[in-house]
Amino acid sequence: MVMKDTARTPLSPAVLHILLALSTGGRHGYGIMKQVEADSEGKVKMGPGTLYGSMGRMMEAGLIRESGKRADPEMDDERRIYYELTGAGRAALEAELRRYRDVVAVAEGRLAHGR
Amino acid sequence: MAVDRGVRRYTGWYRLLLRLYPASFRQRFGEGMAQSFRDLCVERRRANRSLFGLALWIFCETLAGIAKENVMQMSRMGQTIFRVALGSLAALMVPLVASRMVPDWNWRPSGFVIVYLLFFATGMAYALIARRMGAWSYKVGVGVALLAGFALGWSNMVQVADSGHPENLAYYSVLVLGLIGACVARLRARGLALTLFAMAATLAVIAVMLPSGAPPYLARNMAIGHGIYVVLFAASGMLFRHASVARAQS
Numbered sequence: 026m027v028m029k030d031t032a033r034t035p036l037s038p039a040v041l042h043i044l045l046a047l048s049t050g051g052r053h054g055y056g057i058m059k060q061v062e063a064d065s066e067g068k069v070k071m072g073p074g075t076l077y078g079s080m081g082r083m084m085e086a087g088l089i090r091e092s093g094k095r096a097d098p099e100m101d102d103e104r105r106i107y108y109e110l111t112g113a114g115r116a117a118l119e120a121e122l123r124r125y126r127d128v129v130a131v132a133e134g135r136l137a138h139g140r
Numbered sequence: 141m142a143v144d145r146g147v148r149r150y151t152g153w154y155r156l157l158l159r160l161y162p163a164s165f166r167q168r169f170g171e172g173m174a175q176s177f178r179d180l181c182v183e184r185r186r187a188n189r190s191l192f193g194l195a196l197w198i199f200c201e202t203l204a205g206i207a208k209e210n211v212m213q214m215s216r217m218g219q220t221i222f223r224v225a226l227g228s229l230a231a232l233m234v235p236l237v238a239s240r241m242v243p244d245w246n247w248r249p250s251g252f253v254i255v256y257l258l259f260f261a262t263g264m265a266y267a268l269i270a271r272r273m274g275a276w277s278y279k280v281g282v283g284v285a286l287l288a289g290f291a292l293g294w295s296n297m298v299q300v301a302d303s304g305h306p307e308n309l310a311y312y313s314v315l316v317l318g319l320i321g322a323c324v325a326r327l328r329a330r331g332l333a334l335t336l337f338a339m340a341a342t343l344a345v346i347a348v349m350l351p352s353g354a355p356p357y358l359a360r361n362m363a364i365g366h367g368i369y370v371v372l373f374a375a376s377g378m379l380f381r382h383a384s385v386a387r388a389q390s
Binding site: 053054055058072073074075076077078080081100103105106 | 165168169171172173175176177179180197198201202203204205206208209
């Protein structure tokens with residue numbers, strides 16, 4: 026399946042949160058869930074169904090990739106699959122953040138005129 | 141991390157629920173999803189909270205994901221069937237047009253239907269097998285193997301019908317070997333490589349052992365024909381071997 030052109034169309038909230046969670050380095054599934062929760066200050070809680078469904082589509086679109094299987098020193102000694110951003114994923118995140126900045130600039134301009 | 145009985149029980153039920161996902165999705169993410177679910181349960185337990193609420197939420201959330209993935213899978217399958225059906229129709233145009241232009245090409249309508257079904261079955265086999273692996277060498281290997289297998293089966297069917305030499309049916313043992321090998325290898329690149337090499341070797345042995353009964357001028361052409369099939373099967377085996385090595389290195 027091919028995802029929409031991520032440089033032009035807005036990302037879904039789940040995709041944006043996953044990209045943000047991976048922007049500082051590779052994480053496993055549970056690590057991504059906890060990072061999303063922390064980034065949103067507890068407002069967004071993502072379950073495995075949403076997380077892995079979105080990640081499957083993001084992998085097909087080339088936004089993220091598996092970065093190997095290893096144990097997390099902070100968890101048990103079970104090996105987990107880690108995921109990381111690709112170049113396209115980082116570009117999509119930057120494009121989305123630019124879009125947000127543009128929207129905020131327009132909104133602030135309108136509000137300033139309305140005063 | 142010590143995992144208590146409650147966590148194990150809920151994780152076991154969650155693993156059962158994951159079976160409702162399409163097989164390809166489950167093979168790719170099932171283990172990670174079960175691990176993530178268990179991690180969430182362990183976190184809950186450490187906070188001395190009940191697992192029931194968490195499990196209920198995640199089971200419902202995962203059920204929604206299962207429905208979505210199955211609908212998408214069916215939609216993708218529908219698109220594949222439609223494309224293969226159209227492609228087969230386009231391929232059928234070749235014998236259809238040829239039958240109008242070549243004298244003594246008198247297929248009955250049922251002949252065209254059978255050929256269409258063979259094209260469709262080969263196309264679907266390619267679509268379903270090739271997507272099991274992303275490597276280009278695996279996809280090309282599947283294409284070459286199916287094309288060579290189809291041509292071998294087809295040419296021998298025509299040969300047996302025209303010449304009435306039932307010993308030519310021995311060539312079908314190459315295809316049977318391929319089918320058995322593919323099943324035993326469960327379509328994995330390494331096993332398929334061995335299967336295709338075995339098919340090439342078997343075909344070469346049959347070509348040498350089986351008396352063709354053809355006059356010398358035809359025997360040379362037949363030897364070239366056999367050589368092409370052997371090279372195609374061996375090339376497909378090499379492509380599968382390349383895919384297998386690439387996977388092992390990644």
